[in-house]
Amino acid sequence: MQYLHTMVRVSDLDESLRFYCDLLGLKEISRKEVEKGRFTLVFLAAPEDEQRAREDRAPMIELTWNWDPEEYAGGRNFGHLAYGVDDIYELCQHLQDNGVTINRPPRDGRMAFVRSPDGISIELLQKDEPLPIREPWASMENTGSW
């Protein structure tokens, strides 16, 4: 089995491509306009995955834009999309300078969260840094249960 993509529905395709491509730096791999279904699919890959994505061997996000406006609410069960980045401070500054909401600034130099135009949470992790997972259980005796 191979992980292929995560699909997110977007309410404004141009606004979303400005965020995911122009600002975040993802590359458009393919696009499909479906007249009958009245929707457009756009597959995006991270720059380092671009070549493999074009050979169908790298994970992507699939933006789905329904031409007829819909309300996209709820979806609390969805968490975030995560990307490893070269310089988390520089990227967050660039995003903020271009009007992107920085939900969690990269104060530890390792992890930040920003929002897409539709409120999708995007986790940015500094490459070559350990995952900043705070083990709430760390202070407890190792009960061996984990």
Ligand SMILES: C[C@@H](O)C(=O)SC[C@H](NC(=O)CC[C@H](N)C(=O)O)C(=O)NCC(=O)O
């Ligand atoms: C190309 C392949 O990766 C797909 O995911 S197509 C799946 C298909 N998508 C649509 O019909 C898009 C328009 C639809 N109105 C929608 O918003 O999903 C589909 O079966 N979607 C249903 C789903 O739950 O994803």
Ligand code: NI
């Ligand atoms: Ni899909």
